[in-house]
Amino acid sequence: MLWIAVSLAVCSAIGLACGTHFQSLAVVSRSDGKLSLKQFGRVLRSPRWTLGLVLLGIGTVGNVLALSMAPVTVVQPIGVLGLVITTILHARHVKIRITATTWRAIALCIGGATFFVLTAVRYTDPAISITDHASDVVTYLLAGLVVFVCLGMLLVKDRHRGLFYLFAAGSLYGFVAVEVKVITVQMQTGGGAWWQNIEYGNVAGLLLAAVLGGWLVQSAYASGPPELVMAGLTVVDPMIGVFVGLSVLGEAGPDFGPLAGTILAVCGAVSITGVRLLSKYHPEVLAKLAAARTPGTGQFGIVPGPQRAAPRDPSED
Template sequence: MDPDLSDLSEQIALDPTSFIGIPLALVGAVFLSLGAQFQHRGVVKVEARTVDTLGKGLSGRQLALLLARPSWVIGTVMLGLAILFQLSSLYFAPIIVVQPLGAIALVITSILNSRLNHVKLNRKSIIAIVMCVGGVFLFVGVAAFTAVDRPVTDTQLVTILVILAVVLALAGVAFGLFRRRIRAIFYVIMAGVLYGFVATLAKVVLGRIEQGEFEWLTFTCLLGLLLATALGAYFVQNAYATGPPDLVIAGLTVVDPMVAVVIGIVVLGEASQAPVWANGVFLLAGVIAVWGVFMLARNHPQTRL
C-alpha cells in the first residue's frame, strides 16, 4: 500500500462498516419517541384512576394495571423495538458514536406531546431542547471521526461492574430514604444513569458472545444488565407519572449516552486516539446537553414542581 494512503487510513478511526450503526440508531430513536408517548399515556390514565402516588413511587397494583392498558403495552413493544435497533447499532459502532444519536427522539417526542396534549412549549423549553440536541450532535460529530472500537478486557469489565454495583446501591438507598420528596428530575437522571450502564454492558455481552466467551464474567454482566434495566424501567414509569414525556426522553437521551460515553472514554479507551481539542469539545458538548435537561425540567409547562 502507498505510504500516504496508509497514513491516511490510520487517521480514520472507524471502519466504514461502523457507519451502518448510525442509521440503525436513528430508527431506534423514532421507536423510542413513539414508545415513550404511548407509555406516558398509559401511566397517566392508571394514576388518574387510582390513589395519587406523586413522590411515593408507583405501587405494585398500579404496575399490574399498566399491563391492562393497550397504550402502555403498545408503547412497551415500541420500546422493545428501540432496544433492538440500539443493540444492532452498538454491534457495528463504538458507544460514543451511536448512543448519543437517541437525542433525535427528544425532538420527535416534544412535537408529538405538544400536538397530542395541546400544550404549547414556551421559549425557555424550546431553548432547552435545542441545547440538549445541539450538545449531543456536536459530540457525535467529533466522536464519529475520532473514536476507536476496542475489545473489552476482563479488568475493564470488572471496573464497570463495580461502579454499577455502587450506583445501584446508591439509587436504592436514595429512593428508600427520600421517595416521598422525589420528583420527575430524580427519576429521569437515575434512569438515564442506569441505562448508560445497560448500553455499555449490552455491547460487552454482544462482543463476548460473538467471540464465544460466555463465562462467569459475561454471565455477571448479563445479570447486572437485567437488574439495571428493571430498576431503570421502574424509575421511567415513575417519571412519566410526575413529568411530561419529553422531559423523560431528554433525560434518557442525554444522561444515558453521557454516562455511556464517560465509561467509553475513561474505562474502555474509545477516545484514546482523539486529539486534545476533541476532548475539550466532548466536555463542552456534555455540559451544554446536560444543562439543557435541567432547564427543561424547570421550565416545561407540564412539569410538576
Template sequence: MSQWIAVALAIASAVCLAVGTQTQSAAVRGETSGALRPRNLGALLRNGRWLLGTGLLGLGMALNVSALTLATVTVVQPIGVVALAITTLLHARHQHLTINRRTWLAVVLCTVGGAGFVACAVSATDPSRRPGAAAENTVVLMLLGLVVLLGIAEVVFRRRRISMFYVLGAGVLYGFVAVLVRLSMTALTAGGLGASNWLAVLMLLVTAVLGGWMVQCAYSSGPPDLVIAGLTVVDPMVGVALGLFVLDEAGEGLTGWLAAGMGLAGVVAIVGVVLLFRFHPEVIQRRAAARARSRTRDGGTGQQAASSRKVARPDR
C-alpha cells in the same frame, strides 16, 4: 462504514424510543392518580396502550443493541437525543400544549449539544479496541454499588416522588446498561456463550428492570419529554465516560481540543435539560397548581385558627 450503519440504527432506535415513551407515559397517567405504586403494575400489564409502548421500547432496544455491535458506546449512545425533539412534539399535540420559546430553546440546545457530542465522539474513539476482563469487572463492581445506593435513595424519596431523582437515576443506570450490552455482545461474538461474563449479564438484567421502574415513576411525576431529555443527556455522558476512562475506547484522535469540544457540547446539552425542567409548559402548569393548592390549604388553616379563637374567647 460500520460506524455509520450503527448511527442509522441508533436514529431508528431513537424514533421508537420517542413514540414508545409518549405511549407509555399516557398509559401510566391514565392508570394512576398521582405517584406510581407497585400495586398499579397489574393494571398497566392489562393496558393495551402501555403494552404497545413497551413493544416499541423493546424494538428500540433491539435496534440499539444492533448498533452497539457495530460501533462503540461513545458513538451510539449520544444519538438518542434525537428522541427529545420527537417526544416534545408528540406530547404537546397529545396534551394540547403550546410550546413556549424557552422550551424550544431547550430542545435546540439538547439536540445541538447531543449532535456535537456525536461528531466529536466519532473522531475520538477507536472501534477496534477491545476491553479486557479487568475493565468489565470494574464496570460490574461500580454498577453493583450504584444499584445499592439508588435502592436506599428510593426508600428515602419514595413519598416525595421527585421527578429529577428518577430521571437522573434512570439515565445513569441505562448508561451502565449500554456499556454492559456492548461488553456482552463483544464477548459473545468473539468467543460464544463460554466467553460471556454471567455476572455482568445478571447485573445487566437487574439494572434494566430497576431503570425501567424509575422511568415509570418519572412518567407519573413529570411530562415524558423531561424524562427523555434526562435520559438522552445523562445516559450517553455516563456511557461515554465509562467508555473512555474504564473501557479505554479512546483512540489517537482524542486530542485536547477534541476533548474540550466534547465537554462544551455536553455543557450545552445539560443547559438545555435544565431549561426544559424549569420552563416546560406542563411544568409551569404543575407549579401554578401546586401554589394554588398551597394557598387554599393555608387559607383554610387560617380560617380554622380564627374560628378557634372566636370559640375560645370568653363571653362578656
C-alpha cells in the same frame, strides 16, 4: 445501503417517540404522580402501555439494524428526532402551547447530545479486547451505582425526585450499554464456546441495571412530561457510556487529549442545562405550579402552596 440505514434510523426515532408517548399516557392515567407497585400492576394491563412497549421494541430493533449498516456519526444524530416528536405528540394530547423557552431547552439537549456523540466517535476507538480487570471494575461501579440509586429512592425529597429519576435511569442505561459491549467482546474473544467466555457477573449486572432503570423510567413518566424523560435519557445515557469506555475500557483514541475532554465537558454541560431548563419551564410544569393552590404535593415533585410562585418563563419577556 446508507439511505436504508437513514430510513431505519428515522423509523426508529418515530417508534421510540410514539412508544414513550403511549407508555407515559398509560402510567399517568393509573398513578397519582408517584408510581407504586400496585399501580404499576394496573399499568401492565393497559393496552396503551403494551402498545408503547411494542413500539419501543420496534424502534430499538430499527436502531440496531441502522447501526449495522451505517456509522454512529450518521445514525445517532437522527435518533434525537425522537425528542422533538415526543414533544409535539404530548403537546397535542394535553392541548398546551410549546413555548419558545421549551424549544430552546430542547435545542440545547439535542445540540449538546449530538456534538457529544460526534466528538466521542471522533476521539475514541472501540475496545476490541477487554481485560478481566476492566470487566470486574465495570461490575463494581455498577454495583455502587445501584446502591446509590436505591438510597436515593428512599432519601431524595419529593421536589427533587423527578430529576433524580431521570439522571438515575440514564446512568443505569448507560451501564446497560457498557455491559452489552463487555459481553459482546467476551463472546468474540477467548477459546472454547462463546458461552464459556462470558462473565456472568456482567450478565447479572446488565439485567439488574435494565430492570431498575426501566422502573425509574416508568416512575419518571408518572412525575413529569414524557419529553423530559426522553431528554434526560438522551443526555445522560451516552455520557455515562463514553465516560466508562474512556476511563475503564481503554477506548480513548491516540488523538484524545485535553481538547477532546474539554469539548465533551462543554457538550455535556450544555445538554444538562437543557434538561434543567425543560424541568423548570416546560408549560405543563408551569401550569401545575400556577394551579397548585391547595395543600398536598403535585406531580413532578412540586410542592404547591401560595408561598411557591411559578418560575417566570423568559419567553414571555
